[in-house]
Amino acid sequence: MMVICPRDAKGQRTAIASNRDLCMSLLYQIHGRACDTRPDSAPLPVIADKVFVSNLQLQAIIERIQALPMGQHVGHFLHYLQVEAGLATNTVLGYGRDLLGMLQFCDARSVKAVSQIDPVLIQAYMQHLAEGSRADTSIKRFLAAVRMFLRYCKLRGLIQDDLAMILDGPRIWQRLPTVCSKSQVCQLLDSPSPEDPFYLRDKAILELLYATGLRASELAGLSIQDLNLQIGYLRCIGKGGRERVIPVGQKAIDAVWQYLADLRPKLVGPASGHHLFLSRTGKPLSRIEVWRLVRKYALRAGMPRGLSTHTLRHCFATHLLAGGADLRSVQEMLGHVSINTTQIYTHVDHQRLREIHKRYHPRP
Template sequence: MPPRFKPVQNSVASALPTALPSTHVEGFVAYLQGECGLARNTVISYERDIKRFSDWFHESAVARVTDITLQDLSGYLRYLHELKLATSTIARHLVSLKMFFRYLMLEGILKESVADLLNSPKLWEHLPKVLSEDAVNRLLDAPMHQDLNPYRDRALLAVLYATGCRASEVCSLKMRDLQLDEGFCRCVGKGNKERLVSLNPVAVAALKTYLARERPARAGTSLDSPVFTSRSGRSIDRIQVWKLVKRYASRIGLSDAVTPHTLRHSFATHMLANGAEIRALQELLGHASIRTTQIYTHVEHSRLKAIHKQCHPRG
């Protein structure tokens, strides 16, 4: 039966080889956007994952998607491991695959999904890296007057750490989202879900300074205009945020592995260390599942073990 969802034009799926029928893949992408309400970046990631699966499928001995067995999909997972992908990346591929097979069931193409029988790889093999509170403070102070956008960069770093927001969420902030007098802002996360996040005094002060000294010269007063802009007045993107975090981390001697997400991890870990409840942290981070948030309990436990080993006389 034909897909119930209108195919998305000019997508990655349109360039797929004939390993899987193009209507299957295009319909799946439209399904993600139209019915699942996933964020654009998530849809792009899932679409890329299915392209990789399609490439593998093309080289396999399986003739049709309806012939795929659990053994075949286990072979696909082994193939992903052979590519030396990160555990978290393989886990996302598995989620993409399960959603794709469920879509095929909705379309009546498959009677059951063998993908649901696959087990997710262990996600706790590599715990996220976090910065100490002292390292975070040094990073927030790293922008200097000789930099092109010192006030913007200070405000951006302060907001990333104060809220635990993703880089994409901070980039999408509009002027109307800021409530500086009340100390919070509204952000839009994955799946276009809105949440309110608190701004600590450091972030509020940095934002007020930036809005007073740098932003007026480059952006209008419209409430729909972006908070963080380039010198041309356009909204900055995730790549720019990634680059500036890398630059300032390098300036103060931190590892080149520090990224905007490191500040998100640090925010969550520091919140737990200071008594935040796991359910409250889930809401602050915008996690759909508590299982995602629970990774930070593992991080905090690892930190405490390191302190014990360092400080105990028989550690």
């Protein structure tokens, strides 16, 4: 794992840490606490373990990249994305995998320097991906990674021309999200049984996901302090570290209150801290655990196998728009930077489109 130490008095980075102890030390410094103390309210060892484990795959990719020509520049670029740009580890890992494939392609063709990369080479690699049955979406994602890397190289003076401006990728159909009907969502929300040992927690999670449109990672990251159930709002940190405040409906409020009063106190352990949703061992629920929980209840309710936490997010947006909510408000609640991302949900509401057609077409 790569953990970057703070800058010294001259503005230089100190040594890169590669062990859990230094990671722990830095986390304590970030949280403004002495390194040799551990308040019960902040289970930083758990945070350190998650940071350590989540970076192992990225470190492995970086090591493979740095063994190739141009690998040092790509390694610095990934480091920039993670530390300076603050992108999520999974996002940086995706960029790393895409750029690793490109470096291997370049190495096989004796392209050893960034200055040798040109649009012809990139188009050749895209053709190589297409011949390997890679989906257009995968090729477009690779192109996004290459564009960002080339912009980075231009800013660093490694190349003269802004090649990112002239690269063009495949045009792809925009895939409409899967959305369940309101009755199907109600069926899912009612699928936890009161006899289940974690009924109150699971019921609160399902209700909160549908009531707020949170991503699985956002829900897993909630702390008790993020909730203001008296007035019906919660605060979450979304992609890119952007904070937003979302209203919470009464059914979700009641479910969370009951979980906080009757079950969470029984789950609290040394690693719990202020995290809202806890596992049977008292540790904070992870994004994957939230996803598995939703899948379990979806199967129990007889829902489609592809249903996930993000399906509830799609349902949240589509049902709001179908009920008359304006697009800007839905965009704000979803945490979308661009309204174009939210716009897709207007195409999912087939009933609304039929009503518009019937109302305005001269021959309905």
